[in-house]
Amino acid sequence: MEERYAIEMRGICKSFGSVAANKDVNLNVKPGEILALLGENGSGKTTLMNMLSGIYKPDSGSIFVDGQEVSINSPEDAKRLGIGMVHQHFKLVDVFSAADNIWLGDDKSGAVLKKDRYDVIRDMAKKFGFDIDPRKKVYNMAVSEKQTLEIVKVLYYGAKIIILDEPTAVLTVQETVKLFDVLRRMKAEGHAIIIITHKLNEVLEISDRVAILRKGEYITTVDTPSTNEQQLTEYMVGRKVELNIQRPVVEKTRPLLEIRDLTIKNDEGALAIDHVSFYIRGGEILGVAGIAGCGQKELCEAIAGLRPIEGGQMIHKGDNIVGLPPKAILEKGISMSFIPEDRLGMGLAPSMSITDNMLLKKYDQSKGPFVDRKTGRAEAKQVIADLEIVTPSTETPVRRLSGGNVQKVLLGREIKAGPNVIVTAYPVRGLDINSSYAIYDILNRQKQDGVGILFVGEDLDVMMGLCDKIMVLCHGKVMGVVHAHKTSKEELGLMMTGALDLSHKYEDKPAGIAKDSRIGENEEVEE
């Protein structure tokens, strides 16, 4: 008997204007199977899935559900066919409760909000083995809870085919493990699952088969057990790629930036950073690991002068920078770049050109009342050439660029300013392998030039490869600073959850305080 596919796409083509997003793509998933869809940024993964969920229509090609040819014209059609998609950016109404968010899209629910909806949703969630509070408002939820809600939502609507667009990009290691458990359970119940990701280790862990797209073209589908990271990367990038992150050894200088007993509150007034001490030397990369939202953002903002501190010292080359305005801190050569979850929020003006974005931190250094766009354009050209940024021109608005290029513009500008301390948070957030490695190269070159780098990251494998030392935060407290080449993922994981505290490991040497500190003893006694 011919094998029945839960969903099959044949010869799908889709173009936007003259850009072909998908060219002759074939894809199929069986019930009870997890298919990973792999490809670099801009390879057309999301476009392809949007055609399944009814957001776009293919220009040509056909889609079969359970062997029947179908035409999906709208998200309602997709829902009726049992296709549910969990988008990268959650489609939830913030001020509604979990139950109401589900109720909202239910055709059968009618116009009246019934009292029993909370129970109905709770029972449903329990049936699938989820733990959600149906009365909780979405704005009170953590990212992983929102994601769970999205999954419950598509299951509630009766989805048999579930598509997840980069579900792990916003999750911690532990949350990812939980998500994968959920996916395996759904698979056991006969759901067909398509998961978009570009984290290769996850692909190998969770999927049964892997389909690979490159620049909109369908490359091949392979069985997961018979492949490995190297092969997948080659399919994805189209050539051999060195998969080892370099960690050049550079002679370290005296501490450039020292943080002593720093305490910061978050927007809600709770302690975000709690008596933290650390230092960064020139020529080293200090990683900051921690579960999302345990003070990383507040720490970065405080160093850049964007957030007032409650107490403690921040000493840059022997000068106190506490209380200085952001501009003065920039002028000292401390650069901060924070890539938020939406990737455009801080550091770039998205609808302005690359040229204008190059000028962001120095527009007022030129003489006279006018902005010096000539210099900006020259710098934009140079950064575009140096970092191989793909753009039609220097005058293209930054938001038109793809994610990797946007981040290169941001880092390019920061490096151009010749900083001596770089604070960078999530610089490879959402980037594919090729672009990520380009960013690591940029950071390593800076390190070799004697710059001190604070690297706030989420991927432990990357941090263990790239950083010299890793500082682990848990609820705003330092759990210890470890040498990246001596630690293990397990140790870091334990520290991240607070189960292991190495900060008092050595009696004689308090953690986070340099031997050759620039902070004088008398200064410390002050206050």
Next chain:
Amino acid sequence: MKNRQPLFHVVKRESGSPGRQILAYVAAVALALVVGAVLLAVQGVEPLTFYKQMLTMGIPGSRYPWRAVENFIKLFVPLLIVSLALALAFKMRFWNIGGEGQFIMGAFWAGVAAMNLGESLPRPAMVLVMAVAGALGGGVYGLFVAALKVRFGTNETLLTLMLNYIALYFLQFFAETKADWNFFLDPESARPKFAKFPASAQMITIPIGPFNLNLSLVIALALCALIFAYLNYTKRGYEIAVVGDSPNTARYAGMKVGKIVLRTIFISAALIGMAGAFHVSSAGVMSASPTNDVGWTGIVVAWLAKLNTVGILVAAVLITVLQFGCQTASATYPAIDANFANLLQGVILFIVLAADFFTRFKLVRRGGKEAVK
């Protein structure tokens, strides 16, 4: 499930060329005029003659053709300045819909200056004093809202809107209260009535033959060029663009966002106040409702032009021709009144927005790849 496809689906165009956009706008205006023609014909008015009269603004065949142009300018200048000023605020994503109130406040303080100092100052000095008084009056009125927003994060849309009505009734109080202290009113008249400004408080005009060029037009056009340069080439303009695009980024770049908002809104509201001062000075007398709705129409003009300075100039001319032309043309037709201009304005705006859609998207017919428009 049957294979059902909609007749058309929407496809994004590659990138709208400016030529196509201008073409679309011209077509939209033409289409709006056709719709207007149908409405005119229904009321028994010959559309072509009406339009002819409207577009020429009754100038040919008039006994005083220059008077028509002078009156046109009196309508045009406030609209142009207000639209430019609003664009400044909108560029920063500050939704100043308080143009009406700022205009009234400008007119009011210019009136205060005119009635109290008019006798003692020579004309150039008096006009300058009125412009400054109007600018300060409008500017402070706007600054108040900006300060509340910066300090307490209040919603500027609500506040500017409500302050419009406060300004309006504030002025009406002076218009209707007959009392000895009320220097605005004509002491001769038994009923409350605004007194004429002293001669030195009348707007300066430059005589060119039979035509008297209103100085405020020269100033308005100069402002046009200044604001274009301000927004596009200066550091201040750059700051406005960054704050409008992403306040977080601005803060991160070391900009003092609060200061930039205060400064820009003061400039915006001060320009609107100055337009109010020019308006009453050109009219030579206060009025209880001086704005002629420029605070609202200015919003339409600014967005029609997509906040582009040159576009604002064009759109302001177009809207003024429409309003002034309808006013003159409707004098001949009892069935039509000046409200027809508002109706036509609405139709134009609606169709231009639709045209905007077609410059960015196209419809593709079922099955085929052929573009319909």
